[in-house]
Amino acid sequence: MNRFLKLVNFEFNRFLKLYLVLIGMTILLQMIGVILESRHYLSQVNQSIYKELMPKQQFLEQFGTFSFSNIAHSFWFMGPIALCIAALVIYVFFIWYRDWFGKNTFIYRLFMLPTSRLNVYMAKATVIFLCILGLVAVQLLLFPLENRIVKWMIPNEFLSVLSLNGITNIDYLTILYPSSFLEFILYYGGGMIAVFMVFTAILFERSFRIKGIIYGILYCAFSLFIFLAPLLVNTFLLKNYFYPLELFFMEIVTGLIVLAGAIWTGHYLLKNKVRV
Amino acid sequence: MIEVKNVTKRFGKKTVLKGISFTAEKGEITCLIGINGVGKTTIMKAIMALTPIDSGDILIDGEKIRKETYEKITFIPDAITMLPSMKISDAFTFMADFYGGWNQLRANELLQFFRLNEGDRISELSKGNTAKVNLLLGLSMDVDYILMDEPFSGIDIFSREQITEVFTSHLIEDRGVIITTHEINDIEHLIDKAVLIDNGVVIKEFNTEEVRENEGKSVVDVMREVYKG
Numbered sequence: 001m002n003r004f005l006k007l008v009n010f011e012f013n014r015f016l017k018l019y020l021v022l023i024g025m026t027i028l029l030q031m032i033g034v035i036l037e038s039r040h041y042l043s044q045v046n047q048s049i050y051k052e053l054m055p056k057q058q059f060l061e062q063f064g065t066f067s068f069s070n071i072a073h074s075f076w077f078m079g080p081i082a083l084c085i086a087a088l089v090i091y092v093f094f095i096w097y098r099d100w101f102g103k104n105t106f107i108y109r110l111f112m113l114p115t116s117r118l119n120v121y122m123a124k125a126t127v128i129f130l131c132i133l134g135l136v137a138v139q140l141l142l143f144p145l146e147n148r149i150v151k152w153m154i155p156n157e158f159l160s161v162l163s164l165n166g167i168t169n170i171d172y173l174t175i176l177y178p179s180s181f182l183e184f185i186l187y188y189g190g191g192m193i194a195v196f197m198v199f200t201a202i203l204f205e206r207s208f209r210i211k212g213i214i215y216g217i218l219y220c221a222f223s224l225f226i227f228l229a230p231l232l233v234n235t236f237l238l239k240n241y242f243y244p245l246e247l248f249f250m251e252i253v254t255g256l257i258v259l260a261g262a263i264w265t266g267h268y269l270l271k272n273k274v275r276v
Numbered sequence: 277m278i279e280v281k282n283v284t285k286r287f288g289k290k291t292v293l294k295g296i297s298f299t300a301e302k303g304e305i306t307c308l309i310g311i312n313g314v315g316k317t318t319i320m321k322a323i324m325a326l327t328p329i330d331s332g333d334i335l336i337d338g339e340k341i342r343k344e345t346y347e348k349i350t351f352i353p354d355a356i357t358m359l360p361s362m363k364i365s366d367a368f369t370f371m372a373d374f375y376g377g378w379n380q381l382r383a384n385e386l387l388q389f390f391r392l393n394e395g396d397r398i399s400e401l402s403k404g405n406t407a408k409v410n411l412l413l414g415l416s417m418d419v420d421y422i423l424m425d426e427p428f429s430g431i432d433i434f435s436r437e438q439i440t441e442v443f444t445s446h447l448i449e450d451r452g453v454i455i456t457t458h459e460i461n462d463i464e465h466l467i468d469k470a471v472l473i474d475n476g477v478v479i480k481e482f483n484t485e486e487v488r489e490n491e492g493k494s495v496v497d498v499m500r501e502v503y504k505g
Contacts, residue, residue: 103355104356106357108357115343
């Protein structure tokens with residue numbers, strides 16, 4: 001356990017620089033976005049009301065009030081989120097391949113540690129999970145700050161104030177900030193199962209190289225099939241026999257099966273098949 | 277004792293090891309000799325469970341390798357296995373964090389002996405100094421067995437002398453060492469046992485002292501006989 005935590009710490013530190021860049025970039029771009037979007041709206045207000053002398057009422061009917069939703073749908077806001085997601089998806093692969101490639105093959109060291117190789121696997125997965133939660137948390141802290149700036153910049157009569165709850169309910173943000181614990185389990189649990197699956201697929205490739213890519217793809221397809229089996233059976237064989245909640249619990253069970261399969265297979269490959 | 281018993285290994289259609297068997301005793305320096313591509317590195321990786329074997333057994337003190345075994349045996353590959361971004365002192369911390377058998381006193385001693393600077397970054401070291409750090413990290417472990425893969429490759433003559441000096445010192449004494457090299461001249465007088473490998477099999481395994489005394493032949497003489505005869 002002790003060595004596991006040391007590995008988590010070690011792996012996290014290896015990602016730290018890039019991670020801080022991601023966080024910094026998110027803060028910077030979103031702040032720029034908040035200011036630009038607000039100013040853009042204000043210039044519309046000035047143009048229409050003060051130059052074209054449009055009545056305020058008509059302006060509000062035509063352009064609507066300004067709300068955080070305007071910002072949340074801007075490139076400046078979604079761009080960094082998409083970039084962070086893309087970076088983490090790439091890092092799911094890179095966290096393994098960086099140990100094999102490059103001048104110093106660090107995987108030798110990792111595999112010669114007097115600890116189970118499964119700890120290396122779990123430590124890498126833990127780091128990915130912590131990084132996801134970290135970014136989501138940073139964004140959550142950013143919302144009130146950004147909201148405050150909006151309130152400063154936009155006069156009250158043109159602003160629909162959104163609460164934090166209101167912000168996290170803006171369409172795509174509800175996936176990042178689910179409103180119930182069950183949904184949280186569903187989205188984040190599902191995401192982590194996918195990470196474990198990809199890890200094991202990577203280990204297939206690292207064990208059998210070119211043939212391993214095929215094994216990895218077959219393994220993923222098989223896992224997905226198991227995971228989706230309740231939905232498939234319900235839709236195609238039973239003509240929607242189950243209640244949504246029943247399906248939900250069956251999905252949890254198949255999800256756990258796939259998760260256990262991924263970890264067990266990963267452990268087996270690490271112990272018996274993997275090559276440096 | 278490290279026992280390699282009838283080990284076979286294929287890479288795709290090519291069989292690299294065709295039933296390799298030899299033993300390496302504690303307190304002795306065993307040298308695996310063979311031309312490049314003969315599978316010496318593969319044997320070392322197989323002993324460390326860094327690559328799977330197709331058949332055969334490898335036993336370390338009568339047991340198959342377990343995670344605890346890595347406190348008893350260490351492998352010094354031909355390239356350093358630490359992150360280039362680390363300073364030498366970071367590498368020390370890493371080793372101390374993960375290995376119970378890490379011996380910091382010995383590490384300091386070797387640091388002085390090799391005239392290395394703890395604050396240097398691994399990526400900025402010369403080739404020779406990188407090789408010395410690599411060696412240092414392995415030698416500073418309190419282990420019974422050390423595997424070294426080509427410790428002299430690409431190293432200048434003075435560094436080479438320093439490294440051979442290590443072999444005759446208390447740093448090696450009592451331990452079991454398996455070493456691969458194709459520059460046998462440098463260490464011929466140091467090795468206790470030679471294992472000649474060709475074409476995936478052991479063609480001769482002999483005690484260098486005995487052969488020297490009884491037949492008056494050096495390791496190179498025997499190699500000449502075996503490979504050319």
